[in-house]
Amino acid sequence: MDTPRAAANPVPPLSACIIAFNEADRIGDCLASLAFCDEIVVVDSYSTDATVEIARAAGARVLQRPFDGFRSQKQYAIEQAAHDWVLCLDADERVDERLRTAIEAERERAFDGAAGYRFARLSEYFGRFLRHGNAYPDRVLRLFDRRRGGWRGQREVHEAASVDGAVRTLPGDLIHYPYRSLEQQLAKTERYARMMAEHDYARGKRATLAKLVLAPAWRFWRGYLLRGGFLDGWHGLVYAYVRANYVRQKTVMLWMLQNGQRVTTSDS
Incomplete structure (x- = not known):
């Protein structure tokens, strides 16, 4: 008798981890793009707008922590996640449909053989998406097994995640809305x-x-x-x-x- 696929190759649960501060105008779309995740953790730096209320209404688990650096805040977020595979975003980012499909396909294969995944980040700049120059593809490692990596090092700005093991590149874009003005x-x-x-x-x-x-x-x-x-x-x-x-x-x-x-x- 064939072994059920779910028992032979279980789909790993996935936690989305976001850091935020006064992102009421942007965090809703970010959270909506992460609906395929099993859990969403938001680490908020004591926002004074409606960020926390919006995140909780969307089903996120919200934790508040004083900001002591981008790297430290993001590392704290993944440490609070319930699951070992984590997808890390900023509140001004969203997963597009092509990237979501690619992530779900890898997840169906139990992220076989990979410690992490990188993908392109596509930034909107005052009404136009930048597809050339230093702005794109701007590949970032944001999906990984926290048991094999994380937000390591001492640099608190221009922080980057790293892992011990194979890193693959996924199609699709992380849509980025970095500036309001x-x-x-x-x-x-x-x-x-x-x-x-x-x-x-x-x-x-x-x-x-x-x-x-x-x-x-x-x-x-x-x-x-x-x-x-x-x-x-x-x-x-x-x-x-x-x-x-x-x-x-x-x-x-x-x-x-x-x-x-x-x-x-x-x-x-």
Whole structure:
């Protein structure tokens, strides 16, 4: 008699893990795209808007924790999950249909032979999805077995998950809505630049005059020309310029730190 498929190759349960802060306008669509998961865990940094209420109404298990870094917050989220296979998203991301189908197909095979999966992230930028330059495919490892990896390392910004074992690439996109306005993007970019400069300085990295002059220019021309950012029209131009400015800010802040200067005021 044939052994039932479910007994021979059980489908692993899957937890979705999200970190959030004041995402009432975006978290609903994120949660809706994760309806195929067995559990959704939201770690909230004490939002002052309706983020928590929206998440609970959608069936998520909401935990609140003071924010002490993106990596730490995401690692905490996967540690609270009920299941070992986890899918990690930010509140401004959604799983598209093609990616969902690919994830479910791998899950039906019990994620056979893989420790994790990466997939492309497609970012919307002021009315247009960027499909060229440094913006795409921007592949990220977000689906993995937490027993074999996680949000490791010391860097709290531009954090990345890693696993011990095989990593496969799935078709489909993680749809990303990163900015509500240009003002928000510029503020976010400056914050990330400061965090990266402080991280690099603490670990002995130093800026040079050549990096001050050349690194921002290289970031712009690599993304805009060599990787075809110009194909995204004026959106690609603005994106490439702002990303180059991020490199400039990060390098200038590192330069200031290594010369004994502060990069923030006491109340910032």
